[in-house]
Amino acid sequence: xxxxxxxxxxxxxxxxxxxxxxxxxxxxxxxxxxxxxxxxxxxxxxxxxxxxxxxxxxxxxxxxxxxxxxxxxxxxxxxxxxxxxxxxxxxxxxxxxxxxxxxxxxxxxxxxxxxxxxxxxxxxxxxxxxxxxxxxxxxx
Numbered sequence: 510x511x512x513x514x515x516x517x518x519x520x521x522x523x524x525x526x527x528x529x530x531x532x533x534x535x536x537x538x539x540x541x542x543x544x545x546x547x548x549x550x551x552x553x554x555x556x557x558x559x560x561x562x563x564x565x566x567x568x569x570x571x572x573x574x575x576x577x578x579x580x581x582x583x584x585x586x587x588x589x590x591x592x593x594x595x596x597x598x599x600x601x602x603x604x605x606x607x608x609x610x611x612x613x614x615x616x617x618x619x620x621x622x623x624x625x626x627x628x629x630x631x632x633x634x635x636x637x638x639x640x641x642x643x644x645x646x647x648x649x
Contacts, residue, residue: 513562515543515544515550515554515555515558516543516544518558518559518561518562519540519543519544519558521562522558522561522562526540526541526544532557532561533551533554533557535554573587574586574587575587578591581593582594583625584597590625591624591625592625593625596625
């Protein structure tokens, strides 16, 4: 499978050269040299850019159109449906359940679309426990 050119990916995913340099942990002049062709692109930087652009999905034609949303930690299908990790874990059970229901009752003509369930992300702010009265605090 052909991957897009490194320069195209850098221009598409980063606002400026400084953001790209921070992502690759190099100086901005190094990124400029890579983009101008003055210096060959570091192979690890190229692989890292492909991983970042693809959203950690394999370079396989069957995964074309799928994306990973970093902030919500969901898998997005080409039809714009989202699945969180808990839904993916229970997918095999749902599939078996669906097959049995189709065998009994037949297919539904136009199934209703449901948005993805909202699941709190692990250890992201806003859920801090209040301090216990016996814990010393700076402000009283």
